Structure formats: C-alpha cells, structure tokens
Amino acid sequence: MERRDGILQITLHTNGGSLQWGGTPHEELPQAFHDIGSDPDNRVVIMTGSGDAFTGPPGTRESRPKRSPSQWDKTYREGKHLLMNLLDIEVPMISAING
DSSP: OOOOEEEEEEOBBBBBBBBEEEEHHHHHHHHHHHHHHHOOSEEEEEEESSSSSSOOOOGGGSSSSOHHHHHHHHHHHHHHHHHHHHTTSSSSSEEEOOO
C-alpha cells in the first residue's frame, strides 16, 4: 500500500504477478480493509492488481487437503469480515482492473 495526499493505492499481487487467490489473501484482506476504513487520512482508495490479470487461478484442488468443519467455520468468518470491512470503507474506492 502507498498513500500520497490522501490517495491510498493498494496493489494486490503474489510475488509481483497476478494475485493467486487462496488462504493467505483470504486471511489478510479482512484486516487490511479494516485498517483502510479506520484511517481518517484516507480520502480515496485505488485498488488494482499487478500482472496481466486482476487475479490468477487459485491452487489446484488436488493440492488442498480436505477441510474440517472448524476450518470451514474459519473460512466463513474470514469471508464475512472481508466483505463487512470492505463495505465499511466510507471513502470513494476506484478499482482499476487488469486483464
């Protein structure tokens, strides 16, 4: 994230390329959106990605172990907080989507 003159730019990526959706962004974005929405110095947010696409393909299903009910509960809570915290950002948000 980088902010200048109240304009916050957040670039979603995995190792400099397109964001690979999975557990890490699912865990980290709720807190990031909370921090963005709670910071009074943000006047506008620009969200973009790097690489040729906004997001790349997630990991393959074969590489993921089966989830327990408690793991699904965690995923549900993270997703709920991700959306709630995104909606709590009360400044204008521009999404510059690649791909």
